[in-house]
Amino acid sequence: MANNSCIGWKFSGSEAAKKASAASLSTYTSKLFAMCDPQGKPILPPRGETAETCHTAEKAVVKAVLCGTGNAYAPGIGLPAAKSAVAEYLNRDDIPKKLAPADVFMTVGCKQAIELAVDILAKPKANVLLPSPGFPWDVVRSIYKKLEVRKYEFLPEQNYEINFESVRKQVDENTFAIFIINPHNPNGNIYSEAHLKQIALLARELGIMVVSDEVFRWTVFGSNPFVPMAKFSTIVPVMTLGSISKGWTVPGWRTGWVALHDLDGVFRCTKVLDAAKQFLEINSKPPTVIQAAIPTILKDTPKEFFQRRQSFLKDKADLAYSKLKDIPTLKCYLKPEACTFLWTQLEISSFLNIKDDEDFCEKLATEENLVLLPGIAFGLRGWARHSVDMDTQTLEDAFERLKSFCDRHSSMC
Numbered sequence: 001m002a003n004n005s006c007i008g009w010k011f012s013g014s015e016a017a018k019k020a021s022a023a024s025l026s027t028y029t030s031k032l033f034a035m036c037d038p039q040g041k042p043i044l045p046p047r048g049e050t051a052e053t054c055h056t057a058e059k060a061v062v063k064a065v066l067c068g069t070g071n072a073y074a075p076g077i078g079l080p081a082a083k084s085a086v087a088e089y090l091n092r093d094d095i096p097k098k099l100a101p102a103d104v105f106m107t108v109g110c111k112q113a114i115e116l117a118v119d120i121l122a123k124p125k126a127n128v129l130l131p132s133p134g135f136p137w138d139v140v141r142s143i144y145k146k147l148e149v150r151k152y153e154f155l156p157e158q159n160y161e162i163n164f165e166s167v168r169k170q171v172d173e174n175t176f177a178i179f180i181i182n183p184h185n186p187n188g189n190i191y192s193e194a195h196l197k198q199i200a201l202l203a204r205e206l207g208i209m210v211v212s213d214e215v216f217r218w219t220v221f222g223s224n225p226f227v228p229m230a231k232f233s234t235i236v237p238v239m240t241l242g243s244i245s246k247g248w249t250v251p252g253w254r255t256g257w258v259a260l261h262d263l264d265g266v267f268r269c270t271k272v273l274d275a276a277k278q279f280l281e282i283n284s285k286p287p288t289v290i291q292a293a294i295p296t297i298l299k300d301t302p303k304e305f306f307q308r309r310q311s312f313l314k315d316k317a318d319l320a321y322s323k324l325k326d327i328p329t330l331k332c333y334l335k336p337e338a339c340t341f342l343w344t345q346l347e348i349s350s351f352l353n354i355k356d357d358e359d360f361c362e363k364l365a366t367e368e369n370l371v372l373l374p375g376i377a378f379g380l381r382g383w384a385r386h387s388v389d390m391d392t393q394t395l396e397d398a399f400e401r402l403k404s405f406c407d408r409h410s411s412m413c
């Protein structure tokens with residue numbers, strides 16, 4: 001039999017995917033979990049586990065399967081029933097101009113919603129403002145391919161409000177948008193209504209639009225209520241990104257949306273609506289069976305489901321934050337008000353043999369079977385993100401290991 005490996009084949013695998021994947025959250029996560037010892041103490045957080053979702057959502061999907069309403073291809077812009085349901089759901093918010101189904105576009109999770117926002121707005125020499133920390137680095141890398149990325153900063157001592165001075169310094173004639181995350185991952189804060197209005201006024205002054213990622217809106221458990229950026233769409237055009245992944249704990253269902261809150265027809269006259277339709281016609285669509293279930297999921301999920309989830313997260317955030325008081329080498333500026341994480345600054349100079357946040361997380365995984373994500377995964381060196389989404393006993397175990405590791409490597413002991 002001929003040895004085909006000896007042939008001078010004219011094809012080979014591209015290195016592009018290798019470079020792109022090197023910075024993805026899943027790559028960081030997989031690398032760190034691989035460093036853990038499967039024969040040692042339980043690996044934390046337990047991998048592959050998610051909180052139980054709402055039975056209403058599960059039944060809605062089952063019904064869509066049994067009735068066959070999700071078997072066919074959906075239109076590129078989304079199933080009409082799903083678009084109508086999202087518009088109706090968002091219209092419950094205190095927003096000045098109600099959404100029509102035509103203002104909503106269904107996407108493959110929030111990641112594709114971000115890509116849609118970038119693709120339909122990118123032009124030669126254009127640049128966009130992104131938060132630091134903020135979107136996972138693999139998302140930022142994909143945006144880099146389309147346009148220039150500029151970073152703005154936060155004021156940790158002021159509940160992580162946006163540093164408007166850093167925004168002004170980054171803007172020029174080619175800047176077209178500022179992306180915000182509210183509630184913010186990984187900071188864990190929620191912007192107040194007053195701060196959101198300041199963002200809108202600043203964006204209007206600068207002539208740029210606001211793209212607001214609000215996927216964590218259902219995880220709010222602090223004293224500050226969630227306020228949608230669209231409330232200020234009479235001041236500035238707003239593009240809202242959403243998904244059922246975090247609120248219903250179903251990231252595998254891969255269904256999200258983009259909603260255009262139009263200011264006096266600005267999106268229409270600037271051809272943004274047309275561009276969104278064209279983008280989605282040539283890209284992947286979210287599963288039709290999930291889209292078919294969206295109307296029931298959004299309309300019939302009981303408030304008690306979210307209340308139980310929020311109460312659970314608050315208890316775990318309070319516990320985790322209290323445990324950090326015993327670990328002086330880690331600094332947390334804000335007890336989380338939302339999301340499922342704790343965001344801490346590493347006092348790198350206080351460690352004997354830790355070079356940076358990646359080194360910290362790798363050694364922690366190796367020595368304690370505990371996985372935290374390094375700050376660089378979110379675009380900021382010297383920080384780490386801790387998951388708090390686990391039962392009390394497991395979370396206490398995780399922080400005991402974390403304290404033991406920090407004490408062992410600290411020059412302060």
